[in-house]
Amino acid sequence: MSVRELVVLGTASQAPTRTRNHNGYFLRWDGDGLLFDPGEGTQRQLLLAGVPSSAITHICLTHFHGDHCLGLPGVIQRMSLDGVAHPVHAHYPASGQRYFERLRHATVFHDRTRLHPGPIERAGVVAEGAFGRLEARGLDHPVDAYGYRLVEPDGVRMRPELLERFGLTGADIGRLRREGSLARADGGTVMLAEVSRPRPGQRFAFVMDTRLCDAVYELADGVDMLVIESTFLRRDAALARDYGHLTSAQAGEVARDCGVRRLVLTHFSQRYRDAREFAAEAAEFFDGDIVLAEDLATIPLPPRP
Incomplete structure (x- = not known):
């Protein structure tokens, strides 16, 4: 049976809170499992969410800030401990190769993983498989960062x-x-x-730390689900720009302009007490389906029209 859903593992930004773990998102797409930005604590969050390490087939890092990658050593070592036999492909900015190597071999362990590094040198297709193609686009952040877009080929319905x-x-x-x-x-x-x-293929986009740029729109264009950072509220737009982030208002504008079907807001700054403000602000611009991500929630992709 085809299952396509996002399992949210963490939704905080730079600092975790008592209710929000560091980043982590697992996309279950039929027989594949794509783990995006495993921040610190991701191994435990996978356990709590009921996602076995054997379900992971791809690991996608947007960039090498700690809240997006410090959980990688635990995930890799857990896959080794569990004896995951299939290949797991890792995608990340090539400029961060030294950080990937440090995380990959952060401690002593009996390494049995079949991890295949795939450093990204430029925008384009980074992987192809039963799911279709996985694309990357360069974002606008103080360090090299990429967003991801999964595109299923169009088909037919008998x-x-x-x-x-x-x-x-x-x-x-x-x-x-x-x-x-x-x-x-x-x-x-x-x-x-x-x-x-005709049966249009489904599309999914993952956009983390970035200022508003052309690549954000390219990634989000016509997707069924857009998972996007909304670190700041509009009243702190200057901070967002200075630190290379988006506001929830900008996320709503992107969803509106790109024809997104389901907008998932996440990566919330701990400075705000009521996360419902993010959804309310995005809704001023986007009148479609808005989901405020919560740790350990499962969010299905919208069914095909």
């Missing part, structure tokens, strides 16, 4: 009433889907378009 009309069953349906046409017993041909309708 229409049972039309399959029945043409007398198509079993293996013939699979052959028609693969080849695009099928010869009929009466000498005619059935085309795939005659018994199906």
Whole structure:
């Protein structure tokens, strides 16, 4: 059964709070599991969320500030302890290679992981698989940072009433889907378009520490779910700009302009007592589905239209 959902592991920014762990987000996408920005404490948060280390197939780091990567040693060592046998691909800014190596071998342990480093040199496709393609775009932050975009290829949805009309069953349906046409017993041909309708692929974007820039819009364009930092409220826009962050108002504007279906706000500064202000501010600009991320929450991708 296809399951596509975001498991939120942590939602704080630079400093954790009593209710918000450092960053951590696990995207369950059918048979793949993408772990984004494992901050300190991610190993325990995975346990509390019921996500085994064996579910991880890709680790994606946006940048090497501690609240986005200090949980990496524990995650790697847990995968080794659990005997995760499949390859796990790690994506991160190439300029931070020395930090990746330090985190990768932070302590002595019996390393049995099949971890495949994938340093990112430039924007573009960084991985392809059953999920489609994983893209990266360079963000505007004081250190090198990348946002990620997962794109599933467009497909088709078979229409049972039309399959029945043409007398198509079993293996013939699979052959028609693969080849695009099928010869009929009466000498005619059935085309795939005659018994199906287009099914747009789903899209997901992950945008962390950045000022507003073109790459934010490129990542968010037409996605079903946008997970985006909203570290500051609009009244502190100058601080956001100085430190290389977004406000919740800017997140709402991006979601509106890019046709996002579900907006997930996260990475909240500990200076604010009531996180509901972030959602209220974003809603001034975006009238769609807004989710205020909470630790250990599970957020499904919106179903296809």
